[in-house]
Amino acid sequence: MLNGPIDAALGRQGHMDELMVVDAGFPCPDGVEVIDVALSEGVPPIAAVLAELRKVHSVEKIVMAEETRRHNPSYFARVAQSFGEGVDVDVIPHADLKCRSRNVKTIIRTGDFTAWGNVLLVSGAGARWQMEKP
Secondary structure, three states: OOOHHHHHHHHHOOOOOEEEEEOOOOOOOOOOEEEEOOOEOOEOOHHHHHHHHHHHOOEEEEEEEHHHHHHOHHHHHHHHOOOOOOOEEEEEOHHHHHHHHHHOOEEEEOOOOOOOOOEEEEEOOOOOOOOOOO
16 A cells, blocks of 8 residues: 555554545544545545555445435445455445444545445454364
């Protein structure tokens, strides 16, 4: 990850910790680390940030707003698959997603203007864990 603050934030993510990738207008709560990567309208889009995160970050669940599924179904479908098969997708009201943002470790703010495009990622344990199988 070339972006130093994002790389450092990912290093602080433990299993079940939460991180958000949000649009340009998301009301980021006080007290939560915000990494602003917005350059101009639409740049970078949330999807591009998710594609880069997939290369270096383990995600076990994606959380999006019900409004995303209702108003932007093709966007919803693309984001739901952005970390591959086997990653759960939860859908909650947008108001609940905003409330949940108060407890994430980091918010990455983009230049995206996709309505209800915000995405919460629940960090996974990764594939390095070893266990004996019967």
